[in-house]
Amino acid sequence: MKEIPEIKLKTNPDTEEAKKAVGYQWNDEAGTRHKLGGKPDGLNIEDYPNCKDCGERMTFYAQIDSIGDKYDLADCCAIHVFVCFDCFTTESQLNQI
Template structure:
């Protein structure tokens, strides 16, 4: 099942959270959060298979690195996947172009 893309925009509620956002040397990282659509940097062939039914999982969400203080291994993103038949989930940490 393919989910339509829904862009997620960080909305920090505290001063500490506002200060956590952003990168000194990168303007793209930290802006790639989304639900659905196509994952950045990987193809469908790289999607995991469900452990229970062995079918390919659906891309569900992408969470970007937050900022310099909470950087995921050189601005990587977390890709989340779900099996809509078994409701199993999986995630991958992947490098995307910035």
């Protein structure tokens, strides 16, 4: 299992419609926790999946946070994406952070 250095991502909506979709009225942090690499918020390494092809523990690749009130993922959850760098198998999970 590799560890990728953490790279924070910032939203940059291009249209007025997209700008209105980003953010929460009641929570300033939710919707800002997008990143590549590092460690997934809210998960321990024991929670990482094993590759379905080779059985090895997968590498955390990305965290995609909820967008905002209109497109909320199950009460501010995030999508965690994992990859096996040997098989290039991927898996994603929806988790509370």
